[in-house]
Each structure stands twice: as structure tokens, then as C-alpha cells.
Amino acid sequence: MANNFKENTMQFRYLSAILLCLMISTTLLQAQDETVEEPGWTPAFSMKFRSINGVTMSPDGSTIAYVVRKPVMVGEKSEYLSHIWIANVDGKMNFQYTQGEKSAISPAFSPDGQYLTFLSARGKEKAKTQVWSMRVMGGEAIQITSTKAGVASYKWSPDGTRIAFTMRDPETAEEEKAKKEKRHVVLVNQQYKYSHLYVISFLEDEEGERKTQRLTSGNVHISAFDWSADGKTIAFAHQPDPRINTSGLARDIASVPADSGAVTQLVTWEGADNNPRYSPDGRWIA
Numbered sequence: 001m002a003n004n005f006k007e008n009t010m011q012f013r014y015l016s017a018i019l020l021c022l023m024i025s026t027t028l029l030q031a032q033d034e035t036v037e038e039p040g041w042t043p044a045f046s047m048k049f050r051s052i053n054g055v056t057m058s059p060d061g062s063t064i065a066y067v068v069r070k071p072v073m074v075g076e077k078s079e080y081l082s083h084i085w086i087a088n089v090d091g092k093m094n095f096q097y098t099q100g101e102k103s104a105i106s107p108a109f110s111p112d113g114q115y116l117t118f119l120s121a122r123g124k125e126k127a128k129t130q131v132w133s134m135r136v137m138g139g140e141a142i143q144i145t146s147t148k149a150g151v152a153s154y155k156w157s158p159d160g161t162r163i164a165f166t167m168r169d170p171e172t173a174e175e176e177k178a179k180k181e182k183r184h185v186v187l188v189n190q191q192y193k194y195s196h197l198y199v200i201s202f203l204e205d206e207e208g209e210r211k212t213q214r215l216t217s218g219n220v221h222i223s224a225f226d227w228s229a230d231g232k233t234i235a236f237a238h239q240p241d242p243r244i245n246t247s248g249l250a251r252d253i254a255s256v257p258a259d260s261g262a263v264t265q266l267v268t269w270e271g272a273d274n275n276p277r278y279s280p281d282g283r284w285i286a
Contacts, residue, residue: 047071054084058109063088063136065097065107065116084118086136097134098141102127106153109136110202111160117144119151131163133202144210145200152195153224156202157231157258163200164215164234164258166222168193168242192241194221197234199258215256216263223247224275227258228282234258235266235276235285248272253285 054067069082082103087094098104102122109116116136121129123143128150132141145151147167154165170193171179178184197215204210215234216222225236239251253267253276266285267273277286 047073054106056107056109057089058136059111059113061089063109063113065109067105067107068096069103084116086116104132108154108156110156111158117154117156117163119154121150131165131200144202145212147198149193155225155227157199157227158229159231161202162231162258163202164225164227165198165200166195166225167198168195189243192219192221194219194242195223196220197222197225197236197256199234213260215258215260221246223251226277226285228278229280230282232258235278237274237276239272247274255285 048071050068050070052066052068055064056066057064063086065084065086067082068085069080072079072081080103081101082105083099084097084104084107085094086097097107097116098118098120100122102120104118104120104122106119107116108118110133114136115133117131117133119129120132120141121127122132122141123130128147129152130147131144131151131154133144134141144163145154145165147165147170149168149170152166152168154163156163175184196217198212199215200212201210216236216238219240220238221240221242223237223239225234227234233255234257235253235255237251237253239246249272250270251272251274252265253273254263254265256263266276278284279286
């Protein structure tokens, strides 16, 4: 009975969050329609509109974070800029959470609801995309990862002490040298840079460092992944190379201990399998 009530409450909150996002989208479109004079749908016309994506809900179901993407057409700039907004599910609060000339995407609440992490290439010039963290109530953003090739995706551990993320293999010292000397050669469908799975501590140790551990290696490209409920294992989808066509033809499911260890293949039949998700009790993977 209690479980059904909890499930119904969470479903109501999720529906409320979705409704709120729809209301926000409608408001943005109406505000933009007042200034639109061009008839028909054209590339120039499409650049007048903002879009909402990356919606996520806080653990207690009271707050949602979402990404607003808008076109920037000023001077020589012709690009999209994305920033995170935060709103209460009752609609009483709605404000822009991140600022600046660099986009912020992929918001995620910490399991205790105290922090909000996101991906951004902010900071120094030509910075790579990293995981950043801010307290939900505001403050300075803190850089969590300092990867050489940039973070592609990430996910909090259930206990909030670690963050798992994927990153493509960085260029080797020889590759960097060859590129600087203008003698590097690009071979199509060769020299793949594979995406691998890593885990980093959210809090710094006594020396002010965050321990980072690589979990996978070899000629395997990691895509979607999920933590088990006890935080001991990570299930992930993988394919033999990074090509888009391969992702639709050959993709399997495996798991690996979150503190490193041997990879266990779980699904290896023909076809493409993706987006593994653990059941709440950790007994099943969908």
C-alpha cells in the first residue's frame, strides 16, 4: 500500500514536471511569435526559436532542472547557446541557473539533492567539456573532472560519493607532435578513438585531489551505462568501433565492478542492444 502511494506520488510529480516544461515551452513560443513576421518555415525563421531539453527532477520531486537552447546571431557569431534553468513543480519559481558565453548541458541532481552537476567547456580558452558542480541554492561552480579529451556523458553513483563518466581516448604524444608539425594523416574508418568508462570521487581527498579510475580498456566503444542500486557494479552498452552504422548493427551489454575488475559479458546475441537499466532491487537489467 505504502509502495503504491509512493509510486503514485512520484508519477504525479513527474507528470507535473512535464506539464510545467510544456507550459514554459508554450510561453517561450508565444513570446517569440509576437516578434515573428516571416511567413513559412525557413532556416532564418527557425533561428528565432528556443528549445527545451535535458529535463531532470530532484530526488524529492520538488524541483526540476532543464536546458534552454537559443540561437546566437550577433556579429560573426552564428551558434547555439544552452543554459540550465531551475523551476519548482508548483511553478512558483523559475530562473536561469547557469550563465556565461559557454553552454551548460546535461544537468543532474546529486542523490541527496544538494548539488546540481552539468557538462560545460567553460574556463580557459579551448577548454574541453568537463563535469562541473554547483550547490542547488547557488554559488560558484566547481570543476570536478579534468580530462584531456573531454567528458561525453556521466552519472552519479547511488550514494553520491562518485561519478561515472565516459571519455574518448585522447591523442597520444606522438599524434599531438605530428599534428603540430602538420604531418599527421587522417585515415578514414581507421585509427579509432574509443570511448571508455571511468569513475571519479566527488569529494577531494586530503591532498585536494579527486581519485579517477579507468574501468574499461581495449578496442571497445562504450555508450550508455547505469549504476546498480548498491553502487558496486556498472552495466554498459558497447560496440566494436565508434562508427554510427556499427551502433545500429552490433551492440552488446556487459558489466564491470565499479572499483575496477574484469568485464562480464551479459548480452552477446546478434543485433544492437542499448541503454541498460538496473531494477531498483538490482536483480534485473532491462
